[in-house]
Amino acid sequence: MSISVPEQASASEPTQTQAQARHTEPTAAGMAMANELAEQTRDQVDRVEAPPRRARPWQRYLEANLGLREYWYPAALSDALPEGGTHAVTMLGEEILLVRKNGKLYAVEDRCAHRGTRFSERPLVLSEDTITCWYHTWTFDMENGDLRCILNEPESALVGRTGVRAYPIVEAKGLLFVYIGDEEPPPLEADVPGSFLAADTVMHYAQPDIIRANWRLALENSFDPGHHFIHNWSPYVIESGFPMTFGYVAKKGEEAGETTYVVDAPGPKGFSRCTATAELIFSAVIPGKDGRPDTTYTAPAAVGKSREELISSFLAMPPIEVGIWLPSCNETVNFPSDMITFDWLVPIDENHTRSFMFGAKPCATEEEAEAWRGETGHTEWYVPTVEKFLIDDNKARESMQTFYEKENGWDRERLYRPDLEITMFRKFFSEHARDIQTPDKLIKPRSRRNPTRGRS
Amino acid sequence: MSISVPEQASASEPTQTQAQARHTEPTAAGMAMANELAEQTRDQVDRVEAPPRRARPWQRYLEANLGLREYWYPAALSDALPEGGTHAVTMLGEEILLVRKNGKLYAVEDRCAHRGTRFSERPLVLSEDTITCWYHTWTFDMENGDLRCILNEPESALVGRTGVRAYPIVEAKGLLFVYIGDEEPPPLEADVPGSFLAADTVMHYAQPDIIRANWRLALENSFDPGHHFIHNWSPYVIESGFPMTFGYVAKKGEEAGETTYVVDAPGPKGFSRCTATAELIFSAVIPGKDGRPDTTYTAPAAVGKSREELISSFLAMPPIEVGIWLPSCNETVNFPSDMITFDWLVPIDENHTRSFMFGAKPCATEEEAEAWRGETGHTEWYVPTVEKFLIDDNKARESMQTFYEKENGWDRERLYRPDLEITMFRKFFSEHARDIQTPDKLIKPRSRRNPTRGRS
Amino acid sequence: MSISVPEQASASEPTQTQAQARHTEPTAAGMAMANELAEQTRDQVDRVEAPPRRARPWQRYLEANLGLREYWYPAALSDALPEGGTHAVTMLGEEILLVRKNGKLYAVEDRCAHRGTRFSERPLVLSEDTITCWYHTWTFDMENGDLRCILNEPESALVGRTGVRAYPIVEAKGLLFVYIGDEEPPPLEADVPGSFLAADTVMHYAQPDIIRANWRLALENSFDPGHHFIHNWSPYVIESGFPMTFGYVAKKGEEAGETTYVVDAPGPKGFSRCTATAELIFSAVIPGKDGRPDTTYTAPAAVGKSREELISSFLAMPPIEVGIWLPSCNETVNFPSDMITFDWLVPIDENHTRSFMFGAKPCATEEEAEAWRGETGHTEWYVPTVEKFLIDDNKARESMQTFYEKENGWDRERLYRPDLEITMFRKFFSEHARDIQTPDKLIKPRSRRNPTRGRS
Ligand code: FES
Ligand code: FES
Ligand code: FES
Ligand SMILES: [Fe+2]
Numbered sequence A, B, C: 001m002s003i004s005v006p007e008q009a010s011a012s013e014p015t016q017t018q019a020q021a022r023h024t025e026p027t028a029a030g031m032a033m034a035n036e037l038a039e040q041t042r043d044q045v046d047r048v049e050a051p052p053r054r055a056r057p058w059q060r061y062l063e064a065n066l067g068l069r070e071y072w073y074p075a076a077l078s079d080a081l082p083e084g085g086t087h088a089v090t091m092l093g094e095e096i097l098l099v100r101k102n103g104k105l106y107a108v109e110d111r112c113a114h115r116g117t118r119f120s121e122r123p124l125v126l127s128e129d130t131i132t133c134w135y136h137t138w139t140f141d142m143e144n145g146d147l148r149c150i151l152n153e154p155e156s157a158l159v160g161r162t163g164v165r166a167y168p169i170v171e172a173k174g175l176l177f178v179y180i181g182d183e184e185p186p187p188l189e190a191d192v193p194g195s196f197l198a199a200d201t202v203m204h205y206a207q208p209d210i211i212r213a214n215w216r217l218a219l220e221n222s223f224d225p226g227h228h229f230i231h232n233w234s235p236y237v238i239e240s241g242f243p244m245t246f247g248y249v250a251k252k253g254e255e256a257g258e259t260t261y262v263v264d265a266p267g268p269k270g271f272s273r274c275t276a277t278a279e280l281i282f283s284a285v286i287p288g289k290d291g292r293p294d295t296t297y298t299a300p301a302a303v304g305k306s307r308e309e310l311i312s313s314f315l316a317m318p319p320i321e322v323g324i325w326l327p328s329c330n331e332t333v334n335f336p337s338d339m340i341t342f343d344w345l346v347p348i349d350e351n352h353t354r355s356f357m358f359g360a361k362p363c364a365t366e367e368e369a370e371a372w373r374g375e376t377g378h379t380e381w382y383v384p385t386v387e388k389f390l391i392d393d394n395k396a397r398e399s400m401q402t403f404y405e406k407e408n409g410w411d412r413e414r415l416y417r418p419d420l421e422i423t424m425f426r427k428f429f430s431e432h433a434r435d436i437q438t439p440d441k442l443i444k445p446r447s448r449r450n451p452t453r454g455r456s
């Protein structure tokens, strides 16, 4: 089976536009599943709220400390790998060397099969499709990882009988994607939101950021209906005077209705939530104790504004839709205005996550596209979204790491109703993940069944 | 039972003065215990001196890696917590947020019951007696730790059914004390030397220091009769020309006589040693080997002075008395002159200790008190005691950490007679400690039996 | 038994010159052993090349994580220990204090027998042959480690009944050697190449370097026939235009013939390899795949030169001979010109190695010797060998550390024919090592059987 790369796809068949891709309509089966899942997890949250703890229905998710396996993930920006260059990355605990040579892309295990030296310390691409280890001259085929030859031992019987892992790699929309898994990879479209690949979408990229938190804490934050409170302190909110709610929490019993599951599209499995029916809370009462008076707390930017005023300014905006896609992509539509923000949260190791952030916009002309890649995208997307908003999400993501890493947080967490949507997501991942990355997979030799698998 | 805070005490009943508090006379029972303990531990040291090792009679002390539990400890200087402010500390492995709001003090677990976020990263005290987690708006009663409300989920069934730990906290003499334990706390007086609380005592505070050593190594140093040798290199000794002995070691068989046990006072359990009867050694002979001559070594500052001269200058001074009080307070009377030095050694974690040092002086007038808090205390106490003397104790305390942390020191240490007093102290702590802090207590949820315990 | 130090040797008996020492002729027994070992290990490599893995015949070597025990090792340059001074080192995991006092040398455990304080934090040598612990005055005989006296407890029954370890120490050729072991040490000559001790040899010393790699990875690199490829990027090679081969790999079946085993000399056990019969490869073909053309890669400095030209310039030079001697000395003869380079690789701990490098040259006059120690040695040896060549070996040594430390490298390595010589060396070490350093030996008290062993 061959991997259909996006470039081929866009050449050979009509491609959906971003606008088409974005508004995924729920299928009947999807709705049924949504309701069933919500029902089950609502029960679960009820039980969870009452100790003692029982087994979680998202056990598989709990084991996915290093991420999901058998998926395409962003590895680097295209710009990080110019022609003739190399770029070393760690993803899901695997050290990988990316190479671009004569216009072709390669991704190989960055660890020599001989004695473990990292190729990246002195990368030697001495022929068009091989990498030579700088220590003892073992030379590997970058397409399939096979040992092609050994410069100082030409007759070695090992040639063709050992090798390093090679990873499928494709480029799309200015990003390099690497497939982490042992099976034949599906087409890239299977793991990437349609709105990302849509022909008219133009990207404005931020430099990838490293978050000191497990990938699940990062990803959960992006979908977390109760977390919006933090953005009341985000520079964007303070400067714009446009208050955040205390959380886009669905009305009780309406959680499933907000959610659109996608399991049968050509694109990735996942779901999105439209916050149109959420409670809009800008003010809350803290009850006084022992007869002392209550305290009403109002979001700083909402002070002096009436509830009607606030709600009508919210309703005047196009509804924000938040999607979450396997293996770990967050997609936010219509924030801060008519664009899509992607935040791809790729596990580096158990305690670090690389965040790839892009602002996506459909552009009708190349002139418009050029402006979006440059100044317009910087001003309209990068500054308000990354610099003045996501920065607070990263702080929040990191703030839970100690609890989950060292204090048994996955067992000790105490969930409440808004977490229902997070648990739906955990269950969904547990059910639909192709496979899970585990520490033993990091050190076992490359798969024997598929020794010549490569990009060709 | 209510906690009687010192302010209340000094208002409602006659308080002993510092002078009264200091000279605790041994009771008959105390003397009997001292003799018995000394006898037992002398046997033990004899046995210890001859390998192989046997079980130690201070086993419980060996387990108290994180400190003693069910005690009041200094947490911070009052100055570190101004009105409306917060201050985060780690004590005995517990992360705690101190808050002063509308003149009242609070101490709460610095870890949200929801998903573990630290309140201190953005402390939100939105009403007079609550702390709101900045991540998802869970709001806790700072007096008893109960979940008071959730701003973005007002109807949550969890309200009142979960919470964080709240810690008793009181202020006395410019220090904030927090109670670490699950039981009803005793009055502060039970855990604080009387001389500290005495009405006429005025404190000069040093900034707390962090020692990279377990609290027991720090505390043992402060009582260690054999450690005085180190101070021959202390700037205070070198500059004053007043030599230190090689150790205030009691004469053989007189160890118990020097020691005054206190177990039945209203104040803390502990004991003090008056060094009046110690051997005064300023010079010692190192025997030569194989017929080579002996070498006599004399303390640098004692060179050229006769033994009579040295002893009479020592006897001219008021005798120095060293006290050690549960849970971990060291009190030194009459050094360098007529004042008391407190060195409170509070465990941070297994390998770090916070040292609170104050110079205490009875002052008759507010003018005198003001001077002591300022320039006089700085010159007469801070400089000679902290800057030019205790600095060497901290070096010594840290110098044993590797051995005890990584090299099995608690089993391998090889004690000698002067350590008898340290072992008396270890046995005393083993017998009288209310409880011991253990790692499992750091992560278990707050006590269920006492859910509403607070400062009120 | 007394240790004959080199100074005594050179005074009392005729010493072989460096020229004599260097050209060790193989004995018949040595040749037989070489052939047998080569045969066994060739079988082993064949088996190793085909998974699955079996037990290795160098098991003992695999356990020697901390080095070999019962050997003399360089501890420091003589210059690091002036008269009256002290110098603290860690070797094979043991912390040792070196002292030079009244012209005599001492090496004692840097950890007080009382409570583990490091003497080196304030070394007090108060008599000609004792070290006093700065904490509680325990005073130890530096020759045999015995507790000589306690300054503040003169009558202690512990005197003479406990102590610290003392280590044999000798000085030779500007280096301080310490013996790590429990048995009577052999003469220094047993553990040091004859060419090092030869009367006419003069040393030019580099400052010791710390390599972040296990000592075996460092030592294997120095003997590794396949590693020469790395030096094509060494500044010395680039600047001189004199290309390196891709590896001094012996012709198939001739590995044993190149190797001279030494097991019955007065000097250390070990072996040397003369590279005269190695294949000289400056160029190699990388086969093309799928009908694409082959690529020929030529060493940068060999480009434009004919093979005959290159080989004749190599043969014009005296043949380079590489020796490896127990416990961990690498000796390279005739590189870059007529001198010997020693690289003594002393384990610090499991993950760090101290490298002592010297350039040795026989000098006929004191004038010549003086020049070699100074400017001539700097220009002719230090710059080309250390600064511009060994620096790449250290990079290579460190490049395998992660694989062997964290990724199970000792089991996962996949050897090829040139590694035969490394496995011969591993087997040789496994068979001939006197003993192995293990973690339990680091913390057990000094040997009881030999309590007064010292330098006398
Ligand atoms: S480690 Fe790569 S060729 Fe040896
Ligand atoms: S972690 Fe505190 S409210 Fe969620
Ligand atoms: S630790 Fe050395 S004498 Fe006490
Ligand atoms: Fe957010």
Ligand SMILES: [Fe+2]
Pocket: B221, B222, B227, B228, B231, B393
């Ligand atoms: Fe002291």
Ligand SMILES: [Fe+2]
Pocket: C221, C222, C227, C228, C231, C393
């Ligand atoms: Fe080399």
